[in-house]
Amino acid sequence: MAEEFRAELTIQSSIDQLEKIRGFVSQAAEAFGFEECEGYKIVMAVDEACSNIIRHGYGKNSNEKLHIVIQTTDNRFIVTVNDRGKCYDLRTHPLPDMEAYLTAKKSGGLGIKLIRSLVDEIQYEQSNGENKLVLTKRLPSR
């Protein structure tokens, strides 16, 4: 069984902080037991979510904060991202038809599709001006 742990990180809402977030998640994912390709998926999902919060939720205002918590239980790797920007439930976001997207050679708008494809569960709630996004990825059964 994977080791259980909890870790937290608070960062400024600036895109130059994304590398720090990825390092934080990547290290925990590796310690949890994800192999490289699976670990990459949860790192990317968190990176895309935080990038959206910084660019859209906070409108690129770098004076705000994001608080990230990683918890593990049994085979579940759970990342919670808290922010106080504009609320947005990415579970309701319409996803692009990739065939049409590629034919039209569009660019942009793939972040939410990736998040929803790369994790097993997404929860979102908003209360008292605080957004809480929870991304869960399970360790593949062996």
Place this chain on the structure above:
Amino acid sequence: MASFNASIRESGTANIIDISGDLDAHTSIELERVIQGLIDKGRTNIIVNFSKLNYISSAGLGVFMSFIDEVRSKGGDIKFTNMPNKIFQIFDLLGFPLLYEIYDDEHKAVEKFQTTASS
């Protein structure tokens, strides 16, 4: 600045961009600048070698999407090589292999440009 670097080599008719580090929402502007520079010089046979790339985000993917029409309209192409599995799985998930040629080996991409030029 997150660690990202893009440098250019020439091989035959191809211009090879070696990318390394993390290509994310913060660093993707650097790759845009490099590709735009090649296009401005009429060098549209572009190969991107991913062997030293650690990470790519949707912003990085968007750079290739934003240039592909222009490059192809000028008779060139953007081909990818030496992609680590962790990055290829993302390209594959999105269906990018339908739009881009992806080679295990850089030489095969160079040869493809030579073949295209001589046909």
